[in-house]
Structures are given as structure tokens and as C-alpha cells.
Amino acid sequence: MSSIPDLGRRDLLKGAIAAGATLAAGAALSGCAMGGGSDDSGPKTAKGKRSADNPFGVVPNSSLELVWFKGGSPLYLADAVNPLFKRKFPKATLKQSSSERLSQTLQPRFVGGNPPDYVDNAGADALDFGALIQDGQVLDLTELYEAPSIDDPDKKVKDTLLPGAYENAITDGKPYALSYFTRAFGLWYNAQLFEKEGWEAPTTWDDFLALCKELKKAGITPYGFAGKNAADYHTTVLLASAAKIGGHEVITDIDNLEDGAWKSDAVIQAADAWAEIGAKYTSKSFKGLIHTEVQLRQNQGKLAFYPSGDWLESEQKEATTKDFTYAMMPVPSVTTADALPAHAIYATVGGGWTFIPAKAKNAPAALEYMRMIMSREGAQAFTKASGWLTTVQGGADGVELPPGMAAAQKAIDTAAKDNSLFETKIQTWYRPLSEETKGAVLQLMFEGGTGRQFAERMQKKADEIKKDSSVKKYKR
Known part of the structure; x- marks a missing residue:
């Protein structure tokens, strides 16, 4: 909800x-x-x-x-x-x-x-x-x-x-x-601001980094999420990057508690890519903020990209000014050889x-x-x-949909045509593992962690749960 x-x-x-x-x-x-x-x-x-x-x-x-x-x-x-x-x-x-x-x-x-x-x-x-x-x-x-x-x-x-x-x-x-509920998850931005400045939503990681650099020069924090209560927002985009790099199997293996799933090259590479964003293009102050505080900064033009599901536009209805129009883009491709296309998206049906x-x-x-x-x-x-x-x-x-929701629906429709929709189940099946991702992404994005450190921390927790006979195991 x-x-x-x-x-x-x-x-x-x-x-x-x-x-x-x-x-x-x-x-x-x-x-x-x-x-x-x-x-x-x-x-x-x-x-x-x-x-x-x-x-x-x-x-x-x-x-x-x-x-x-x-x-x-x-x-x-x-x-x-x-x-x-x-x-x-x-x-x-x-x-x-x-x-x-x-x-x-x-x-x-x-x-x-x-x-x-x-x-x-x-x-x-x-x-x-x-x-x-x-x-x-x-x-x-x-x-x-x-x-x-x-x-x-x-x-x-x-x-x-x-x-x-x-x-x-x-x-x-x-x-x-x-x-x-049908919902899409991606990176949200102000379409009016991008049109005014001549910026385009990036589809590749190189273009994403280049735009982040330009945004920073313009005095706008390129990327951010709320560390106090919404670290899972960033977990979604990190796992989206891993899925794009390695394909559906990456997510399936994580959900199925397969040995070494978190230490796959795709997860480490995705985590390293986002670690660079954390080191250069976010604000450390966001770690102590709640979601509405960070979302308000975006509405005020102080933050460019914000990771969220498509409830964001409705949730921020009262804070959205006339010069702000929500738009959503899929997480950019990390490599030129990603297994899934640039339009692949984390979504639930x-x-x-x-x-x-x-x-x-x-x-x-x-x-x-x-x-x-x-x-x-x-x-x-x-x-x-x-x-x-x-x-x-x-x-x-x-029903006439608002622009952000219309963009999210278009993204789902596009990805559905070639089986490029994906989602994780760990948040429902294994709460302790899902909770561990929050601490792990905070460490990665705000404390200077590495992709390998993130992967090893998550694998350790996954192994604990797999060995715990009191926890019911599920399979996709």
C-alpha cells in the first residue's frame, strides 16, 4: 500500500x-x-x-x-x-x-x-x-x-x-x-526539470554517471534515498541492476537460497556500481532521514533521482508543485553485455x-x-x-491516470512483451534476510563499502537462514 x-x-x-x-x-x-x-x-x-x-x-x-x-x-x-x-x-x-x-x-x-x-x-x-x-x-x-x-x-x-x-x-x-496491486519500481525524476535543462533519462551506466556529474555541478544531489526507514528502496534498484547483469536466474537463486547466490559476479558488479554512486553522488545526511523528508527535497529541486515504487506520485500529491511532473525510468544497464535489456524492470503483478x-x-x-x-x-x-x-x-x-503512473504502466507493458519483468520474494519469505539487506545497503552507500563486502555480508545471512531448520523454506 x-x-x-x-x-x-x-x-x-x-x-x-x-x-x-x-x-x-x-x-x-x-x-x-x-x-x-x-x-x-x-x-x-x-x-x-x-x-x-x-x-x-x-x-x-x-x-x-x-x-x-x-x-x-x-x-x-x-x-x-x-x-x-x-x-x-x-x-x-x-x-x-x-x-x-x-x-x-x-x-x-x-x-x-x-x-x-x-x-x-x-x-x-x-x-x-x-x-x-x-x-x-x-x-x-x-x-x-x-x-x-x-x-x-x-x-x-x-x-x-x-x-x-x-x-x-x-x-x-x-x-x-x-x-x-500492479506496481513498477524504478528511478523517479522531475520531467519538467529534465526538459528545461535538456537532460535525457539515461539508459546506460556511462550516461548515468555523466548526468550525475552534471547534476552535481548544477548544485543538485544526483541520487538519494532515506536511510532511516527506506533502505529497502535502494535494495530494489541494486537487485534490479544485478538481475539486468546476470538475468532472471540471479534473482531466482537468491530467493531459493542457493549456495553462493549473493556472491555471484552479477551481484558484486551491481553493488560496486552503486557504491560509486554512494561515494560520489548522494548526500550522507540522507542516512538519518525518513522517506518523506528525502522525497520533499526532490519536490524542492534539490534531488534529481529517487528510487521508489509507483505509489510515490500519489503519496507526494500535496507536496508536488506546478513545476514538478513525476516521471519514472528503469534502472540503467550496468554493462554493454547485460543479460536483460535496458527496459527490463522490477515490477509486481x-x-x-x-x-x-x-x-x-x-x-x-x-x-x-x-x-x-x-x-x-x-x-x-x-x-x-x-x-x-x-x-x-x-x-x-x-480512469485518467496521472503522468507518473502512466509512465510506470507503460514501462510494465514494454517489459512484459519480452519477459523482462522480475521481482524478488525474500521480503515475504525470509524477513530476517530482507532486513539484513537494509543494513548492508546502508553500509555500502553511506560508509564506503565495496561490492564484495556487501555480497559476503548477505551470503553469510542467507547461509544462516538456510541452515536454520526452524525456518520453512520456499522455492520458485
Whole structure:
């Protein structure tokens, strides 16, 4: 949502898109009793009468509790879908709350066996989704994806989504998340400033370095990200560079915890390239800033390139001046022999972090709420309000996209034509490994580290996780 991966607003990662989605609360969840596992994790409420119009058996006058990450996008989603739910079930009660610290707020409730019905799990303090799945705390959403869609009852919900969206919701053979957001990650800049100065978005590393040098001479910090709470923004572009150099296999090997994956030539070369940017073309002061502070500097013309997902334009709506127009470019090719083309891009089609707890008191209503989210009416209302794109086919029909989002969508469309889209899964599968990337990129970019030091640090953590028998392993 507004912070994925963090899987939420930063979602990168996540993720996150993400959807998140590099979050911080996992060990506590995976290491404690969660109030029962899969043996007794089913919904505890009586269901109403099932029908073609009410496939999950929602009790019309029941209460549905929704917990959102406290960011812009989740609230847009609530505003879009709540009226649809109340229109269909006018006697139902919608209880909702939001928090920036979901792990702190909700972990005691999961431990006590009293979770809410629906969780928008995003932000820097999101619950560890992988640990929740491992502990049997997340509802299998197969019933949702196999249900008839609202728009066309002859089609299943999963068949109304963009290709790959349903598959991205699957972990260990089952769909556990709402696979809803389509998002692109890249380097963002002010299109008006570039046009005024005659600068072009670089596609090669040599051109990128040359432009950074020119920007610095003009008194503009060429590149920057917030070290205090958004180091994962830079993790995304570093791994994008590695993927471009070595191909999809680089990312797959990292996600699969393959021996030596982080010490590959592609990762080291990518890290060395970005280490030079850190040494010459960023501000060390950014290490102590949060994302909104660095983003504001860009809006003020003090920073040229900022790494982020395509939520940035919407998030900065209030701070964007008339002489600032968001544009996004893929991370430049590092070498002349990169395995993936210059237009290859880190992007997510679906995936997600929004889920229904296995012990939700009103799972039928939560499932119907999700079905409404994945209707064209719900998707169009959300995209119109937020500027975010969804996985719903036709979900943006009739909606005029802002320039930055339009550029992101064009980048996704271009890369999709030749299989040049890629993304990582570590932020969802292995929280401690994802967390380690934050410290590693801070060291690389702000403390004068080298590509090999970065790779060795990350490989050490990956090896720890691979050897830890208490951590469930996943494969792509």
C-alpha cells in the first residue's frame, strides 16, 4: 500500500509491492506460540445461507472488522469498497481501524486467538507474513479465487485478473494473499526539470554517471534515498541492476537460497556500481532521514533521482508543485553485455500482503469484501481515487491516470512483451534476510563499502537462514 516492501507502501518490495513489502517483526511471531496452529485455525462463526449472489454465506446483519495500514492507499481502498459492501448488506456493521505499527498492535491478538477479520499488512512494522503462514494463522483463499466473479458469474474471480496475478498469490501451493496491486519500481525524476535543462533519462551506466556529474555541478544531489526507514528502496534498484547483469536466474537463486547466490559476479558488479554512486553522488545526511523528508527535497529541486515504487506520485500529491511532473525510468544497464535489456524492470503483478486470519470471526464477510475489491466497480473506484493500478482486467477503464503512473504502466507493458519483468520474494519469505539487506545497503552507500563486502555480508545471512531448520523454506 503506501509503503512496500516493506511490503506495504514500500512493498517492495514490497511489496510490496506490497505489497509489499522487507519488514521487521518476524522472529517474534515465528518463535512464539500463536494460539494454535492449523488444527484449529478455521473460522469460528456460523455462516448464513449460501446463494449465487452470496457464495460465502455472509450473515447480512453481522459485523466485519477491518484493520488497515495507516497510509494513503489503504484508506482509498476502504473508501472505494466500504460503500459497495454496505449497499449489499445495509444491516452489516463495519468496524475499522488503522495503525502504522501493525505488528505491535496485532501480534497480541494473534497470540490470544482473537485476530480481526481482515488485515492490510503493510508498513515498516508489518506482521511477518511468512511466519504467520508457517504457524497456520492465515486463511487459504482458494474459495475466494474459485468463486464466481461479481462482474461475470460465468468466470471465476481468478480468471478476471491479469496473467500471473493469481500465481503470485500462491505460497507453498496455496493462495494466502489478496493479489491486487500492479506496481513498477524504478528511478523517479522531475520531467519538467529534465526538459528545461535538456537532460535525457539515461539508459546506460556511462550516461548515468555523466548526468550525475552534471547534476552535481548544477548544485543538485544526483541520487538519494532515506536511510532511516527506506533502505529497502535502494535494495530494489541494486537487485534490479544485478538481475539486468546476470538475468532472471540471479534473482531466482537468491530467493531459493542457493549456495553462493549473493556472491555471484552479477551481484558484486551491481553493488560496486552503486557504491560509486554512494561515494560520489548522494548526500550522507540522507542516512538519518525518513522517506518523506528525502522525497520533499526532490519536490524542492534539490534531488534529481529517487528510487521508489509507483505509489510515490500519489503519496507526494500535496507536496508536488506546478513545476514538478513525476516521471519514472528503469534502472540503467550496468554493462554493454547485460543479460536483460535496458527496459527490463522490477515490477509486481499481484502478490500481496493483505490477508484474512485463519481465526477470523467473520471470514465469510471478509471473503465477500475481497470479492468486491476485485470487481471492476471496486477497482475503478480505487484507481480513480488513488492513482494506483490493480490486477483487475478493465479495472482502469475510463480512469485518467496521472503522468507518473502512466509512465510506470507503460514501462510494465514494454517489459512484459519480452519477459523482462522480475521481482524478488525474500521480503515475504525470509524477513530476517530482507532486513539484513537494509543494513548492508546502508553500509555500502553511506560508509564506503565495496561490492564484495556487501555480497559476503548477505551470503553469510542467507547461509544462516538456510541452515536454520526452524525456518520453512520456499522455492520458485
